[in-house]
Amino acid sequence: MDIEKNIRVVKFINRPNRFQAYVKLDNETIMVHVPNTGRCKEILVPGCTVILREENGVNRKTKYDLIAGYKGNKLINIDSQIPNKIVEEALLSKKIEKLKIFNIVEREKTYGNSRFDFRLTDDYNNIYYLEVKGVTYEEDGKAKFPDAPTERGRKHLLELVEAKNKGINGGVIFVLQMDNMKSFRPYDDMDPKFGEALRMAKENGVDIFAYECTVGEKFITISKPVDVIL
CATH class of the missing domain: 2.40.50.580 (OB fold (Dihydrolipoamide Acetyltransferase, E2P))
Incomplete structure (x- = not known):
């Protein structure tokens, strides 16, 4: 972008x-x-x-x-509005491998008590909810989230688990707003409850994605996946 x-x-x-x-x-x-x-x-x-x-x-x-x-x-x-914009760009251009099958991309859709960033639909009307989290914190090439406690972020994960248990697929994508990252992991020292919720989400079949970006002073775009360590 x-x-x-x-x-x-x-x-x-x-x-x-x-x-x-x-x-x-x-x-x-x-x-x-x-x-x-x-x-x-x-x-x-x-x-x-x-x-x-x-x-x-x-x-x-x-x-x-x-x-x-x-x-x-x-x-x-560090622009918190950027991750959603570049994820939409990546979804429409089929840059996220597992989500290529979804041809309908809708922003800001409600499920349960949460409003998720995206609702995706494939040609067979299967629905997938996707939540986006922007990541700005890194240590020695290792990205972490969150950099401040986030009860809202934990709530989104629990809602994704609830949807999955009702047969609706979903995932969370962590957008690393920087390049040359070695890995991504939850920042447990900052918010242990979020880390616990993220691991529980993974155990219940919620997809966990992490993608780094190519960043310049006048552009930013999602580039490639990064290893997720839970």
Whole structure:
């Protein structure tokens, strides 16, 4: 997916709360929006280089979104809206091997008490629910999720298990918003209950996918699967 809006490469100053950060742009300190409620502390380090995307909405308080940051030489996209967009792109272009059979791709569909990111349907009207999780945390090439406790994420997994037990297939895809990853695993030290739920989901037949991305300052796309270690 290409990022068609104007991009600026700037220096990060700090992040006083989840949704706001300050950066240095053209020798001026400005406030920008952070489209990610995760901590991202290992990425958003004072003095690091970050990527801004210009947004000119009428009711916006800030002109830019902070969408990515360099962790050393590695560019990591942190825009929480990106994973769903590039998963849809991958589904339509048949890049996810096990899900190639599904020709109808629908966004934001409800099952039980959860709204899943996608409902897929094949030519025989078989339904498959797919939940998407964006991953920005990594240690030495090993990606982990979540980087903050997520009761909502655990709830989605339990709903997928319930659907599977009623004969409806489903899965969760972890989108690693970076490249050159060795593996993916749940971040048990951060949220042990999520890790437990993920393992239970796997044991009950829910598919667990992890795909890394090719990331640039003006593009991001799903590239290849990564080993999942549970």
